[in-house]
Structures are given as C-alpha cells and as structure tokens.
Amino acid sequence: MNRELLEAQLAELPLYQYAFIRTRDLCFSERIRWICEHECPMYNQTWACPPAVGSVEECRVRCLEFDEALLIATITEVGDIANIDETLATRAPHEEITRQVAELLRAQGAEVMALSTEACAECARCAWPSGPCLRPERMFPCVESHGIVVTDLAERTGIDFYAEGNLVTWFSLLFFR
Numbered sequence: 001m002n003r004e005l006l007e008a009q010l011a012e013l014p015l016y017q018y019a020f021i022r023t024r025d026l027c028f029s030e031r032i033r034w035i036c037e038h039e040c041p042m043y044n045q046t047w048a049c050p051p052a053v054g055s056v057e058e059c060r061v062r063c064l065e066f067d068e069a070l071l072i073a074t075i076t077e078v079g080d081i082a083n084i085d086e087t088l089a090t091r092a093p094h095e096e097i098t099r100q101v102a103e104l105l106r107a108q109g110a111e112v113m114a115l116s117t118e119a120c121a122e123c124a125r126c127a128w129p130s131g132p133c134l135r136p137e138r139m140f141p142c143v144e145s146h147g148i149v150v151t152d153l154a155e156r157t158g159i160d161f162y163a164e165g166n167l168v169t170w171f172s173l174l175f176f177r
Contacts, residue, residue, distance in 0.1 A: 001108050001176075009104050013097055016075040016169065019157035023069055023175065028060045028147040036145060040119075047133040048120035048141040056147035063146060066113065066175035072101055073159050074170050081166040091117050094170035098140060101174055110176040115148070116140035117170050143173050 003020075010018055033056050036042075042049045053059055063069075074097055076090040095116055102112045120126065120139045127134050143150050150171050154161040161169050 001105075001110060006104060006108065010072075010101070013100060014074065015097065016073045017159045018070060018072045019159055021069050021071055021153065021157060023064050023066050025153075025156070026060075026063060026069075027149045027152045028056055028063075029149050030056055030147060032056075032144050032147045032149060036142075042119035045128065046119045046126040047128045047136075048139055049145050052128050053141050053145045059146035059148075062113070063148070063175060066177050068177070069173050069175045070101065070105070071153060071157055071159065072098065072172050072174065073154070073161070075163060076168050076170070078166045078168055081168065087168050088118075090168055091121070091170060094172070095140065098172040098174070099138075101172070105174060105176045113175040114140045114172060115143040115146060115174075116172040118142050140172070143171060148173065 033050055036050050040049070044051060046052065054062070074094045076093070078086045078090060080086060098114055098116045102114045105112045117140075119142060122135045122138045133139055150173075151161060153159075153173075154171065159171075161171075163169055
C-alpha cells in the first residue's frame with residue numbers, strides 16, 4: 001500500500017478529517033448493540049443492521065481479520081440540527097465519499113470491508129429477512145451495528161465529532177488489507 005499516494009488522493013476529497021488505525025485498538029461494546037435493539041427503528045429491518053450483521057462477537061472477529069482501518073469523517077451544515085429528516089438527507093453525499101475511498105483502496109490492490117452510517121438506504125425496501133441483499137456491493141453496514149464505539153475511536157484519533165451549531169459529522173470505517 002502506497003500510503004503517500006493514498007493520502008494525496010484523500011486530500012482531494014471533501015473529507016473533514018481522517019485517521020489510520022490498528023484494528024486491535026477498536027473498542028467493541030454490547031451496550032452499543034443494546035441501543036440498536038431498543039432505540040433504533042431500523043433494528044431487524046435491513047441487512048446493514050442487527051441482527052442481520054451477526055452478533056457483536058461475530059462482528060468483532062470479522063473486523064479483527066484486518067490489521068488496519070481508515071476512519072473518515074465528513075461534515076455538513078443543516079438549517080436545524082434537531083430536524084432529523086434534514087440531517088438524514090445529508091447522509092448520501094457521505095456514503096458516496098465512502099465509496100470513493102473504498103475504490104482508492106481497491107485500486108491499490110487492497111481487500112476492503114466498509115462500515116458507514118446508520119442503515120442502508122440503497123433499496124426502497126430491504127429484502128431482509130426473506131431474501132439476500134439485492135445490492136451487496138453498495139451496502140455498507142452501520143459502524144455502530146458492529147458494536148464499535150465511534151465516539152471513543154474519534155476521540156482517541158483526534159477527530160473532532162462535537163461541532164458547534166448546526167453541523168453534522170458523519171463517520172465511516174474502512175478496513176483494508
């Protein structure tokens with residue numbers, strides 16, 4: 001992997017911040033999964049969310065098959081941070097940037113597993129649980145669905161995640177080898 005080339009390419013994208021991490025430094029928590037199950041309306045609704053992604057332990061094992069990952073963050077401004085519909089509408093550009101970063105890694109011969117924001121929104125109705133994912137090449141499971149504590153990771157890597165005003169910070173975690 002030519003990290004210098006990759007960083008030059010990342011500099012051309014509208015990323016807020018990014019950090020390379022060792023996967024052994026990830027913090028996995030059953031509590032994050034509990035929040036998915038009890039507070040998220042997407043729980044048991046898509047292939048990108050629990051229980052479809054497997055247990056936290058299964059997710060941990062899958063993530064730790066990779067030695068390195070790249071945490072990326074984008075930031076966008078909304079009129080009203082309390083308006084969840086307006087906030088969620090800003091997710092698609094972040095997902096596209098995640099796709100671009102995954103392709104940059106693949107162009108260098110890396111195998112990539114990307115986790116991103118919330119539930120997948122690729123299909124009008126997810127095939128879960130009656131059929132296979134219809135667009136697995138475009139579906140990014142949620143970082144939190146894997147039990148990963150994103151705020152802890154951002155804090156430890158120096159990525160700002162609490163912004164003043166009406167700024168939304170989106171995260172993706174791209175595992176590569």
